[in-house]
Amino acid sequence: MARMLMKGNYAAVYGAAMAGCTAYYGYPITPASEIAESAAALFPKLGRIFLQAESEVAAINMVYGAAGSGQRVMTGSSGPGISLKSEGISYCAGAALPCVIVDIMRGGPGLGNIGPEQSDYNQVVKGGGHGNYKNIVLAPNSSQEMCDYTMLAFELADKYRTPVFVLTDGVIGQMMESVTIPEPVKELPDKSDYAVFGNPLHKNLVNSIYIDHDDLEAWNMVLYKKYQQIEENEVRFEEYMMDDAEIVVVGYGSVSRVLRTAVDDARAKGVKMGLFRPITLFPFPVNEIAAFPGRGVKHVLTVELSTGQMVDDVNLALGGVIKSDLYFRLGGNVPSADEITGKVSELYGEVK
Amino acid sequence: MKKTVLRKPKGFIDVYKHKPGAEKDRTHYCPGCGHGILHKLIAEAIEDLDIIDDTILISPVGCSVFAYYYFDTGNFQVAHGRAPAVGTAVSRANPDKVVISYQGDGDLAAIGGNNILQAANRGENIAVFFVNNAIYGMTGGQMAPTTLLEQITTTTPYGRNANTDGFPMKMCEVLSQLSAPTYVERVSLHDAPHIRRTRAAVRKALQNAKERKGFQFVEVLSTCPSGWKIDPVKSMEWVKEKMLPQFPLGVYKDVSNEAVAVERPVPIFDPAIVWEKLGISSVADVDFPRGDVPDEYRKMSIRVAGFGGQGIMVTGQALASVALEYGYNVSWLPSYGPEMRGGTANCSVNIQDGTIGAAEAVKPGLLLAMNRPSLEKFEKFIVPGGTLIYNSTLIDIKPVRNDIKVFAIPITGIADELGNTRVQSLVNIGAYAAITGMFNVDHVVELLPKLFKGKKQAIIDLNAKAVKAGYDYVKENF
Numbered sequence: 001m002a003r004m005l006m007k008g009n010y011a012a013v014y015g016a017a018m019a020g021c022t023a024y025y026g027y028p029i030t031p032a033s034e035i036a037e038s039a040a041a042l043f044p045k046l047g048r049i050f051l052q053a054e055s056e057v058a059a060i061n062m063v064y065g066a067a068g069s070g071q072r073v074m075t076g077s078s079g080p081g082i083s084l085k086s087e088g089i090s091y092c093a094g095a096a097l098p099c100v101i102v103d104i105m106r107g108g109p110g111l112g113n114i115g116p117e118q119s120d121y122n123q124v125v126k127g128g129g130h131g132n133y134k135n136i137v138l139a140p141n142s143s144q145e146m147c148d149y150t151m152l153a154f155e156l157a158d159k160y161r162t163p164v165f166v167l168t169d170g171v172i173g174q175m176m177e178s179v180t181i182p183e184p185v186k187e188l189p190d191k192s193d194y195a196v197f198g199n200p201l202h203k204n205l206v207n208s209i210y211i212d213h214d215d216l217e218a219w220n221m222v223l224y225k226k227y228q229q230i231e232e233n234e235v236r237f238e239e240y241m242m243d244d245a246e247i248v249v250v251g252y253g254s255v256s257r258v259l260r261t262a263v264d265d266a267r268a269k270g271v272k273m274g275l276f277r278p279i280t281l282f283p284f285p286v287n288e289i290a291a292f293p294g295r296g297v298k299h300v301l302t303v304e305l306s307t308g309q310m311v312d313d314v315n316l317a318l319g320g321v322i323k324s325d326l327y328f329r330l331g332g333n334v335p336s337a338d339e340i341t342g343k344v345s346e347l348y349g350e351v352k
Numbered sequence: 353m354k355k356t357v358l359r360k361p362k363g364f365i366d367v368y369k370h371k372p373g374a375e376k377d378r379t380h381y382c383p384g385c386g387h388g389i390l391h392k393l394i395a396e397a398i399e400d401l402d403i404i405d406d407t408i409l410i411s412p413v414g415c416s417v418f419a420y421y422y423f424d425t426g427n428f429q430v431a432h433g434r435a436p437a438v439g440t441a442v443s444r445a446n447p448d449k450v451v452i453s454y455q456g457d458g459d460l461a462a463i464g465g466n467n468i469l470q471a472a473n474r475g476e477n478i479a480v481f482f483v484n485n486a487i488y489g490m491t492g493g494q495m496a497p498t499t500l501l502e503q504i505t506t507t508t509p510y511g512r513n514a515n516t517d518g519f520p521m522k523m524c525e526v527l528s529q530l531s532a533p534t535y536v537e538r539v540s541l542h543d544a545p546h547i548r549r550t551r552a553a554v555r556k557a558l559q560n561a562k563e564r565k566g567f568q569f570v571e572v573l574s575t576c577p578s579g580w581k582i583d584p585v586k587s588m589e590w591v592k593e594k595m596l597p598q599f600p601l602g603v604y605k606d607v608s609n610e611a612v613a614v615e616r617p618v619p620i621f622d623p624a625i626v627w628e629k630l631g632i633s634s635v636a637d638v639d640f641p642r643g644d645v646p647d648e649y650r651k652m653s654i655r656v657a658g659f660g661g662q663g664i665m666v667t668g669q670a671l672a673s674v675a676l677e678y679g680y681n682v683s684w685l686p687s688y689g690p691e692m693r694g695g696t697a698n699c700s701v702n703i704q705d706g707t708i709g710a711a712e713a714v715k716p717g718l719l720l721a722m723n724r725p726s727l728e729k730f731e732k733f734i735v736p737g738g739t740l741i742y743n744s745t746l747i748d749i750k751p752v753r754n755d756i757k758v759f760a761i762p763i764t765g766i767a768d769e770l771g772n773t774r775v776q777s778l779v780n781i782g783a784y785a786a787i788t789g790m791f792n793v794d795h796v797v798e799l800l801p802k803l804f805k806g807k808k809q810a811i812i813d814l815n816a817k818a819v820k821a822g823y824d825y826v827k828e829n830f
Contacts (some may be wrong), residue, residue, distance in 0.1 A: 002627070002635040005673050005682065017630065022619050025441060045629045047617035049444050053437065054470035061434035061467075065441030068428055073441070091431050142708075175711050176669065176684040178676050181632050184623040196426035196442070198449035200405040205370060205420055207429040212372045254711070261709030336714040 009034035015150030025062035035076035060088030067097035068206035070195030090129030094208030098157035115332015143177035171254035245274025262340035289317035363395030384584025386574025414456035433464020436471035447616035475532030528604035657698035658722025663777035668699035775818035782822025
């Protein structure tokens with residue numbers, strides 16, 4: 001056991017290092033800069049690559065180059081930087097290149113501020129750039145998960161040859177918690193079937209252009225089936241006090257931490273409240289949420305640090321059988337557990 | 353007259369398998385276009401230098417977007433303007449390979465202007481072939497950064513006007529001013545002698561690349577009969593008459609002889625060495641035995657507040673670090689959000705068994721207030737029956753609550769007596785240990801070298817005194 005107290009931003013880089021990430025390309029932005037800083041501190045010790053790119057755009061294109069060269073590669077940023085990277089992420093998805101992108105969300109739109117928000121949900125979970133593609137999106141809520149899910153992100157990226165996001169907010173990025181460092185991976189996957197090495201055996205082509213209409217349609221169908229496969233196999237979620245819950249609060253990332261405390265407070269007063277926390281945002285736990293009514297759930301409250309982005313997915317899953325209510329805070333404000341229990345009482349009154 | 357059949361250079365793929373349609377033996381370029389000539393010079397050179405199998409070619413966006421159809425190398429096709437950024441990573445991943453970035457004028461000098469500048473400035477180990485034909489060919493003849501003054505294009509229908517469109521961009525002149533590039537030359541394809549000179553420049557750049565001599569840049573003045581809307585022969589003349597005066601040929605920089613091979617580190621993946629290099633294998637989990645902690649202090653939600661410089665963050669981190677060694681789950685969250693405004697610094701610490709929920713101590717079980725604004729701001733949030741520790745050296749008012757336990761401790765005074773105000777955080781830890789019984793003061797002292805790794809022994813000793821002084825004050829006065 002190697003237990004260390006560290007910020008979520010650092011933990012992500014330890015996870016990357018343990019996953020055999022060979023290169024980090026990034027550009028500074030608050031509140032994600034510590035990811036670049038810790039990569040700059042750790043990676044050279046391992047003979048691995050850290051490069052501060054001239055821009056977010058350059059960084060994601062360097063990621064494209066490294067991924068196409070068969071390396072495990074990562075970049076990190078926050079909202080405005082993710083917007084800039086979107087074109088490059090689309091290219092990675094189009095060329096089926098595995099890579100890991102950490103997004104420590106901040107307040108928007110525009111320059112917004114550096115407080116925690118969850119307002120990148122739509123741009124990250126729905127794709128973000130041009131074309132028919134999706135990113136696998138993991139939403140950690142602790143330093144330990146920042147480490148573990150970054151490591152998992154590399155596995156999923158290689159398994160499906162696709163960009164994977166680690167999506168969280170400034171609270172999780174800046175918070176220090178104890179992290180048990182996992183064992184490093186012993187073997188890196190063989191990528192000789194697609195990566196370009198500059199040798200006579202593997203004269204591969206990394207490419208996202210299909211000039212013929214039928215060829216591009218066929219390639220999109222390959223991607224489409226891949227996303228369906230991801231939806232079938234990779235849904236992850238956490239339930240807390242859900243067995244007899246009549247009220248379910250739904251939230252991810254730092255919000256889910258507050259919701260957990262709110263559930264404890266509500267339970268102490270005899271309110272049958274439970275927490276449902278999506279861990280993968282794509283694939284979204286559709287079936288699990290669709291099952292709420294059948295489990296005796298009467299009310300669903302989605303809580304976000306955005307004006308109702310995830311709630312659309314919750315409502316699609318619920319299919320109109322129950323309508324999810326929405327509570328949100330913005331601009332860097334985070335709700336307290338009392339706010340949540342207060343909202344629950346206001347909306348649902350005395351619950352049996 | 354004897355007819356000689358020339359063979360295709362081996363740098364080209366024999367049958368252009370990536371090219372859709374039936375014509376897999378010819379290029380997609382227009383008659384009279386310079387790309388075909390430059391492609392051939394590169395294909396011949398990589399054959400003669402014996403680097404076909406060691407070369408990775410990056411195709412841009414522009415007419416040469418399909419360069420990968422032709423070259424029998426490893427191939428990337430990349431986003432508009434980003435070939436130098438992609439090339440940077442490809443080269444870093446493959447330090448002993450020849451990486452070619454093949455770009456046009458819009459790609460390199462407009463949308464990718466900063467990428468080429470920065471890759472050049474880092475001295476990336478790539479050879480760049482920059483085709484300057486003064487126009488956007490692929491998109492149908494729009495203005496390029498290299499378009500000449502008064503030249504008609506579809507987006508300068510009245511001619512390029514310096515006043516509104518700026519001047520033709522001179523990339524060799526710009527890049528040769530940087531320290532890092534090894535070789536910068538401008539050549540032309542407008543007649544046979546100049547094609548021969550281009551051939552030599554291509555070979556020099558690739559020879560340097562083979563020897564890993566950093567950043568090579570060859571700008572090639574080229575023809576675009578389709579874009580210029582003149583025939584191929586007149587296009588050759590147009591380059592000579594119009595472009596050469598604007599874009600003087602020649603070597604702009606050449607330090608090939610002094611350039612040393614770029615070296616890159618070899619990545620380490622061996623698990624044991626990875627842990628050792630990152631200092632993880634030397635992390636020893638201490639696992640102190642817990643003392644007899646009263647029930648009320650077994651699950652702690654703590655707010656530490658004061659002004660910047662009072663060791664607020666250090667106090668919080670030290671509380672979390674020590675608690676970790678007793679096997680508690682801990683969290684530390686710096687003031688984040690509106691609390692950042694208004695001059696007070698604060699942090700939240702949670703110490704408990706089991707999963708920690710909300711990280712912010714909205715209703716703390718214990719408030720440690722280091723200055724008056726912090727007491728005034730946070731006292732009201734302490735849970736009934738909770739604990740307040742306040743710095744009586746600096747706080748000249750009394751707490752108003754009578755449903756909490758109050759410990760007035762001259763924290764700054766105790767630190768000052770020890771000769772260093774900065775040890776206030778350690779006084780705090782000692783006081784916390786005495787009040788809650790959560791930490792054994794000897795354990796805290798034992799941990800100090802780990803908490804303050806790299807600090808001088810004298811500092812560690814002073815910190816130990818501060819911990820004990822905080823502890824003793826509580827034991828003697830309460």
